[in-house]
């Protein structure tokens with residue numbers, strides 16, 4: 001059969017593939033690079049070269065932790081490698097129940113529920129809870145999985161100014177009384193690294209009787225003295241209705257969870273489609289996640305080291321002259337300006353064995369292209385200083401600082 005390249009769908013595909021080919025031809029394509037070895041997580045082997053990894057979300061350096069690997073191996077011996085189906089039918093294992101209890105305890109919640117990805121968690125939780133005639137209010141910088149969940153729900157979708165509680169208050173005030181309202185935010189914003197203004201948000205939500213959901217993808221293990229997240233960070237206890245998080249970042253596994261009141265969890269266990277119609281977490285991944293929460297509590301030095309490394313990295317970049325926006329966390333945006341400047345910075349850094357990645361439009365506004373760099377507890381301070389030197393030299397060469 002002749003492939004017709006002149007139809008609208010093929011043209012759409014071609015626009016994209018042309019862009020990818022062009023970037024590759026100009027040595028400006030940095031995505032999907034296969035990593036050969038993960039070593040400590042802070043150093044990786046790419047194309048046979050050892051590089052410092054500054055683009056990973058393994059904030060506490062738990063990947064390859066002996067206790068976690070051992071738990072995963074034990075689970076394979078006990079259960080095998082799959083679950084043969086969905087949780088509500090034949091797919092629930094004792095390790096799933098254990099994991100959910102561990103998460104509930106860690107998050108100081110009555111109960112918890114897991115799903116097979118963080119993305120699916122946001123999609124299914126928001127769209128199960130909300131529907132036509134309801135209102136969802138989402139921070140402008142929320143993660144794509146939250147946006148997709150809001151759109152999928154069919155509820156009225158309102159975006160408020162980034163971390164602006166006056167704007168949230170104003171928008172909630174425009175919604176009629178008695179209507180179901182859900183406010184959703186990232187705890188730590190995945191592009192800018194700043195922390196959501198939880199104390200004021202809780203007040204505003206109370207004022208309007210709105211339900212509050214917070215995504216802790218980048219704050220679990222990062223915020224709070226014991227890594228419990230944003231509530232611990234602000235010294236607030238149990239003020240979030242839906243405490244959502246992932247098992248794929250600080251926790252070196254895969255999956256997502258929500259924690260909250262027992263009734264909410266029972267409801268989601270029987271009504272959310274990603275739970276009812278998608279297979280359960282594999283046993284090794286559930287066991288790894290379960291053990292990781294315990295390691296976080298047993299090894300508090302990791303959080304201290306992460307905080308120390310974060311300060312070192314942000315201060316070093318700032319004193320070199322970079323704009324790092326309002327970050328106070330391990331996600332550090334290094335503003336470059338144009339998309340081309342961000343690509344050039346990436347190429348320079350990678351040529352000097354510093355693995356960073358660019359974020360360009362439309363993911364961020366035009367002119368705000370950046371490197372989005374991350375540090376973890378697995379980095380050594382001397383490595384971080386070396387990475388800052390490489391990034392600063394590239395910044396001078398390209399004319400950013």
Ligand SMILES: *Cc1c(COP(=O)(O)O)cnc(C)c1O
Nearest residue numbers: 117118119143145190217246248
């Ligand atoms: C990564 C991320 C997710 C998705 O989690 P996965 O486990 O990768 O599917 C959801 N929300 C935020 C804020 C994220 O950064």
